[in-house]
Amino acid sequence: MQIYKVGGAVRDRLLGLPVTDIDRVVVGATVEQMQAQGFRPVGADFPVFLHPSTGEEYALARTERKSGHGYGGFVFHASPDVTLEEDLIRRDLTINAMAEDDHGQITDPYHGQDDLKARLLRHVSPAFAEDPLRVLRVARFAARYAGLGFTVAPETLELMRQLSESGELQALTAERSWKEISRALMEDRPDVFIQVLRDCGALKELMPEVDVLFGVPQPEAHYPEVDTGAHILAVLQQAARHQLPLTVRWACLTHDLGKDLTPPGLWPRHIAHKRRGLNLIKAINERFKVPRDCQELALLVGEYHTHGHLALELKASTLLELLQSFDVYRRPQRFHDFLAACEMDARGHTGLEDRDYPQAEYLRGAAKVALAVAVPPLVERGLQGKALGEALQLERLKALQSYKERY
Template identity: 50%
Template sequence: MKIFLVGGAVRDRLLNIPIKDRDWVVVGATPDMMIKKGYNQVGNNFPVFIHPTNGEEYALARTEYKTGKGYNGFTTWFAPDITLKEDLKRRDLTINAMACDDNGRLFDPYNGQKDIFNRKLRHVSPAFNEDPLRVLRVARFAATFAHLNFRIAKETKKLMCHMVREGELSNLTTERVWRETSKALLSINPQIYFYVLRECGALKILVPEISRLFGIPSPMQWHPEIDTGQHTLMSLTMSVVLSDSIDVRFATFCHDVVKTLTPINQWPKHQSHSLLGVSLVKSLCDKWSVPNSTRKLAIIVTELHDQIHIIEKQPIEYLVEFFNRIDAWRKPHRVEQIAIIIEANSRGRIGLENSLYTQGDYLRFTFQLAKKVSTKNIIQQGLKGIKIFEELTKRRIEAIKSGLIINEKKHLLS
C-alpha cells in the first residue's frame, strides 16, 4: 500500500503558490485495509476515506468508464492492482495529473511539469471529451491562472469547441454550472472564464442572457467601447479591483442584461431598461439556484443602477427613499456594495478605467448622515406605527440636508 499526494496540491507546489487543499491517492489497498488502519469511509460511488487525525481525504486508486450522459454518466472501478498512472489518466489537465510520494519524488506520466513551465492548460487524454463539465473547468483554470500567463493549448481548445458543437453541455446540471461559475467569479480574472466560454461557443448555451449582449451597441458618448458585452466584462474586471465579494461581482456581471430586450430600431439607446431587467436576472438566478444574498443584490442593482449615476442631482427625499428600497437600515453593507458596483460599472469603459466616481462617495456620506437619526428617540416621544416611519423619514431628510450644507461650507473654507 502506497500513498501519494495528487492533483492541485502538487501543481501549486510546483508553481510556488499557497496550497489550499490536499488530496491523496492510495495504491494497492482495499476498503477493509483502510478501515483497519482507522480511516473512516465516506462516499457511495467509490470509497473515499477520511484520515483519523488530519481529516484529509484519501481515495483508492481508480479508473472510470463512460456509460451514460453527463457528469454522473460514469462507472468507477477501484482495485488494488490499479496503478498510479491509470488513476492520473482519468484527470482533466496534465497540470492536475501529477503526484508526489512521501519522499517528495514527482510522478509525472503526462508531462504536467513541462506544461507548467510552458504555461499550458492541456488535456490529459482523448477521454477529456467524455465529461462536459471539463469545458467549464478549463475555462475556470484559465481565469485562475491567467495572471501567471497560462493559456489553453490549441488542441484542448479545439476539443472544447467540438464538445460544444456535439451538444455535450446540455447534459450538465445547473447546480454544477453555478458551482464552477461561482469559483470562477472568485478568481483573479473572472472575465477570462466568460471570454473562454464565448470563444468555444459555450456562453450562448450556458448564459444566453449575457451572450446576446455581444454585438449590442450603446451610445459612444457614454460607452467608448460601444459593445455592451465588452462593457459587461470590463465592469466585471473592475469589480475585482474593488471587491472580493461574489455578491458584488455577480451583480456587476448582471447589471446590463436587459439591453438584450431593446428593439434594434432603438439602438444604441436603451430607454427604461433597468426595471425590465429584473425578470431576466430572476430567471437566471432561478436557473442556477443562486444563493439568496447574491440574488437579491443582483436584482437591486439591475433595477436601480441607472438612478445612482445621477444620484447627486436627485432630491434628498428620493435619496432617503432609495435607502428604504434597498433595506439599508437593516442591511447597511448594501450601501457599500452598491457604491462599489456602480463605480465598477462607470470605470468599466475604455479610457475611463482610472476616472473618479464621486457618486459612490456621495452615497456613502449621505447614508452616514441619515444613519445618525435615532429611532429610539422617536419611539420614546410616544409615536407609533406609520407615524414613526414618517418622523424618521423627515428627520433623515433634514439630517442629510444639514450635513451637506456643513460639508459644502468646509470645502469653501479649505
C-alpha cells in the same frame, strides 16, 4: 501500498504557488486494508477515506467509464490492480495529472511539466469530452492562471466546443454549475472565465443572457469600448482588482442584461434597460439556484445602478426612496455593496479604470444622515403606528434635503 500526492498540490508546488489542499491517491490497496489501518470510508460513489489522525482524504486509485449523461454519468472501478498511470489518465488536464511520492519524485506520464513551462491548459485524453463539467473547470483554471500567462490549448478548446454543442451542458445540475461559476468569479481574472466560455460556445448554452450582450453597442461618449459584452468583462476585471466579494461580482456580471432587449433601431441608447433586465436577472438567478444574497444584490444593482451614477443630481425624495429600497436602516452592508458595484461599473471602461467616483462618498453620507434621524423624540411627542412612520419619513427627508444643500 503506495501513496502519492496528486493534482493541484503537485501543480501549484511546481509553479511556486502556495499549496492549500492536498489530494492523495493510494495504489495497490483494498478497502479492507485501508480500514484495517484505521482509515474511515466517506466516499459514496468510489472509495475515499479519512486518515485516522489528520482527517485528510485518501482515495484508492480508480478508473472510470462513461455510463450516462452529465457530470454524474460515470461508473468507477477501484482495485489494487489499478496503476497510477491509469488513475492519472482519467483526470482533466495534463497539469493536474502529475503525482509526487514522499521523496519528491514526480510521476508525469502525460507531460504536465512541459505544459506548465509552455503555460498551456491541455486535456489528458479524448475522455475529457465525456464530462461536461470540465468545460467550466478549464475556464476556471484559465481565470486562475491567466496572470501567469496560461491559455487553453487549441485542441482542448475544440473539445470544449464539441461538448458545448452536444447538449451535455444541459445535464449539469444547478448546484454543480454554480459551484464552478462562483469559484471562477472569485479568481483573479473572472473576465477570462466568461471569455473562455464564450470562445468555446458554452456561454450561449449556460448564460445566453450574457452571451448576447457581445455585439450590442453603447454610446461611445460614455462607453469607449462601445461593446456591452466587452464592458461587462472590464467591470468584472475591476471587481477582481478591488477584491470585492462574490455578491458584488455576480451583480457586476448581470447588471446590464436588459440592454439586449433594446430594439436595434434605438441603438446605441438603452432607455429603461434597467427595469427591462430584471426578468432576465431573475431567470439566471433561478437557473443556477444562486444564493439569496447574490440574487437580491444583483436585482437591486440591475434596477438602480444608474441612480448611483446620477447620485449628485437626485432629489432628496429620490434619495430617500433609494435608501428605502435597499432597507439601509436594517441592512447597511447591502447598500455599501451596491455602491461598490456602481463604482466598478463606472471604472469598467477603457482608459477610465482609475477614475474618481465621488458618487459613492456622497451616497454613503446620505445614508449616514438618514440613519442619524432619531426615533425617541418623535415617540415623546406621542406619535405611534402609521403617524410615527410618516413623521420619521418626513424628518429623514428634511435631513437629506439639508445634506444635499450643504454638499
